[in-house]
Amino acid sequence: MLLQRIAHLRRPLRPPNNILRHRPRHRLFTHNSQLLLLFPSATRPQIPFLHSSSRKSKQNFTLSSQLNRFLSTERKARWKERMRWQLRFHAYFWPAAIMIMLAGAGTHQLYLERKYPTPREWSFGSRWVLRSAMTREFEPFSRIDGVIVDWARVGSYYKLLVERLEDPEIDGQNLIEQDEGGILVDGVGRTGFDISMKPESWGRGYHQALMGAAKSAEHLDGYVTDRKRKKVFPKEMMIGPSNPRPKPKPYGWHDPPKEENCDPAYASPQVFYMRILTTKGFSTRQRLDAALAYADWLDFKGLAETAESMYDWALDIAAGALPMGSKNVVDMKTGVINPRAEAPASENLLKASTALGVHHALHNNVQSALPIFLSVLKARKDLPPDPLSHARPKELSKPKEESVISAYLRAIKDWLVEAPYPPSPPSGDEPPFHTLEEACEEVGLMTYIGEILYATSSKEKGLSWTRDAVDAAEAIMWMMKEEDRKDGGERCQECLETGLNNWKKMARSMAKQAEKKENKNGSKSSGWLNFGRGDAADQSRRWEEELTQIDLRIQKTIPLVKPLEPARSSWLSV
Structure with missing residues (x-):
């Protein structure tokens, strides 16, 4: 028994099973103090100056001691890593993201610059504002629900642009006031500057900004702005003494403003149109466009006499640019172009006379409108042909097919090299040539003449003029389609659609009259005596056949009036 006890004592001590279940990890020598707290029976030597004392009670543990237990050497290294x-990621990611955003914005602005060119003499901010205004006005993705133009935002851009262009500290250097301090007119404000010292491209952009502001003012006429909320509302919704029965707001709108907090949403269109007409340095075409647009606005507002005075002013602007000795080209009182004049009528003069004739036709003054249309049509038919149309064969007018490599090289060049500003259009002081575009204008005049003749003197003549207008418009549209012309056919397309509708209405009216006449003659005749009824029946059948032919013509011209466009494909379709 004694030997068994001695052998038992000589056996090595075994640790408990729960300790040997997991092999202990290798630890640094300085962290054995943690093991001492958990396993006080370890056989390693105790080194008091390398670990915290384990004799402290649980109540004496402070935050620093707990933090020391948590932040071990491995954890510190892991947190540092x-x-x-994180610092390396943010140092690379955010600069790269900012550069990508700047590159995307620059690419988008370069695309807009090629689509809506801006003058190179302007500052960077002014060019950016003009592109933003035109994007808001013409791009579908910038519209409200893809349909409605936000004219309040567009008008704010144009207003800011005009202020920048007229500010001497930004883009208004070398602008000369025509009188000291400028001329102030009631309801118009300050008149225009003298921009003759500015480049032509600067003046063209300034005219574009003023016309855009005038167009915005037309759309914002009758709107007010709430000063507190900076929101635009129709004047009918304003709550105040001047509007005792305000119009209820639509669903989803803000609450209507009070009258004491409202200001006009925009200046009057007259301010901007008169600024153009009184500015020295604009071309004849630019001043004429402003005068005709202002006269059309006055017609829309019901100011017929004032509009007629403005049309006379436009006619005077166009005639004033003619060379000396050609004052007898047009009758300034009636607007009729003299067919026996020595010099041909200029493009601006033809445009002004046509606009005056349309004004007379809208106000049922057909005695003045018809001679104007006939004289302008005669003047346009007597225009000389385009000399370049014979010298340039049709094969050269079509673009040549280019290879894929050359297309890529051209695209890279377009992105890297800034495209030049478009050349200045003709001033319109010279007579135009007889081209397909001018033929479209002739079709419009024939449509006007057909409507006037049908409504006044002879329905048969009016219907005949309308038929000829439709035939001419269709022939011109097919010629443009053969030559693959995408520009210049909008006028002819509109005239073709209008002519077909007028033709159908005229023929339907004539068919009803023939049917009434047939029924009237049938009721008067009795027995086998049907004198006059056969002619009426023939007329009725004739107009029914013509209506059938008109429907067939409408179906035939659908590709011309409403051409099919291929669906837009994106990179997702790949």
Whole structure:
């Protein structure tokens, strides 16, 4: 028994099974103090100056001691590595993201610059504002629900642009006031500057900004702005003494404003149109466009006499640019172009006379409108042909097919090299040539003449003029389609659609009259005596056949009036 006890004592001590279940990890020598707290029976030597005392009670543990237990050497190294990785990630990611955003914005602005060119003499901010205004006005993705133009935003851009262009500290250097301090007119404000010292492209952009502001003012006429909320509302919704029965707001709108907090949403269109007409340095075409647009606005507002005075002013602007000795080209009182004049009528003069004739036709003054249309049509038919149309064969007018490599090279060049500003259009002081575009204008005049003749003197003549207008418009549209012309056919397309509708209405009216006449003659005749009824029946059948022919013509011209466009494909379709 004694030997068994001695052998038992000589056996090595075994640790408990729960300790040997997991092999202990290798630890640094300085962290054995943690093991001492958990396993006080370890056989390693105790080194008091390398670990915290384990004799402290649980109530004496402070935050620093707990933090010391949590932040071990491995954890510190891991947190440092994570911190370095985060700093490295943010140092690379955010600059790269900012550069990508700047590159995307620059690419988008370059695309808009090629679509809506801006003068190179302007500052960077002014060019950006003009592109933003035109994008808001013409791009579908910038419209409200893809349909409605936000004219309040567009008008704010144009207003800011005009202020920048007239500010001497930004883009208004070398602008000369025509009188000291400028001329102030009631309801118009300050008149225009003298921009003759500015480049032509600067003046063209200034005219574009003023016309855009005038167009915005037309659409914002009758709107007010709430000063507190900076919101635009129709004047009918304003709550105040001047509007005792305000119009209820639509669903989803803000609450209507009070009258004491409202200001006019925009200046009057007259301010901007008169600024153009009184500015020295604009071309005849630019001043004429402003005068005709202002006269059309006055017609829309019901100011017929004032509009007629403005049309007379436009006619005077066009005639004033003619060379000396050609004052007898047009009768300034009636607007009729003299067919026996020595010099041909200029493009601006033809445009002004046509606009005056349309004004007379809208106000049922057909005695003045018909001679104008006939004289302008005669003048346009007597225009000389385009000399370049014979010298340039049709094969050269079509673009040549280019290879894929050359297309890529051209695209890269377009992105890297800034495209030049478009050349200035003709001033319109010279007579135009007889081209397909001018033929479209002739079709419009024939449509006007057909409507006037049908409504006044002879329905048969009016219907005949309308038929000829439709035939001419269709022939011109097919010629443009053969030559693959995408520009210049809008006028002819509109005239073709209008002519077909007028033709159908005229023929339907004539068919009803023939049917009434047939029924009237049938009721008067009795027995086998049907004198006069056969002619009426023939007329009725004739107009029914013509209506059938008109329907067939409408179906035939659908590709011309409403051409089919291929669906837009994106990179997702790949």
